[in-house]
Amino acid sequence: MLPNMYYRAGVMELGPINPDPNSPERKQMFELMNSLNVPLVMEDTNALLAYAETQKAARTDIIGAVGYCMSGQYAINAATHFPDRVRRRVDVRRATGDRSRRQSASRCRKTKAELYFGCAETDVYAPQRLSTR
């Protein structure tokens, strides 16, 4: 399942993102990213799991999650908010220094999931001291 993270803002498709950090597309992307928080996304996750339970083809007693970049923190939180169901999680990491993200790392202690973090060696958003903490 691949949710539209930005449905609240009525955004269905961002399109190509200009790599220039000052481009309007990138500014919009960051605005949308910053409009989300863990409680909102976990609310969405709960709805996704409820939908999956209505699907015969879906197995919902154990779940895997993949998060790239900003979604990594949400995959971690899915593993901690639904600890009996999320068993495996892959995170291609963007770890920022703010408080809510630091809490994501500390929450890892509460999950039963097998966790794998794949990190870029050079990442302006995730210095290695954060990745390895």
Added chain:
Amino acid sequence: MKGSNNEVEIYPGTHHGFAFPKRPVYNRDAAERIGTAARALSPQPRLTLREACRWRIAFEFATNRSSDADDVNRIAVAAFGQFRDQYADWPAMLAGLSKTSSLSAAGEVIVAAYHDRSRAQSLFWTDYREGRVFRSGVAHHSHADRRPSRQGPGTRAMP
């Protein structure tokens, strides 16, 4: 993150966004390793995430296609043949190994290779009944490096 079952891996020489093919910083080898780990997110996992990131899956064997069966058997013999002097009855062991592909009757045989493609290949066997993974042996790539020439039911080439 003490107290959790986790692993953190730094991919040397990569930059933020390395897993996305359309980005200038795309790093194919690193992205494929991440992809292998993501594919291991199966309800009945065949490899642990740690294993999956070290190996790329060369091919999976779950049917009786004779060409793949021969390769599976050959890799198994090569893997264990390195230790033939350690077996009291190597001919008997060899006879059993020569039928390794028959394991597919009860599970799935995966031939995996190290990502650097220069080291080794290994057989993994998943028993459908127990959902367990058994690593059955490691052979050098010179004995084993192959990919199926075409796709078929039960046999999938994976990047």
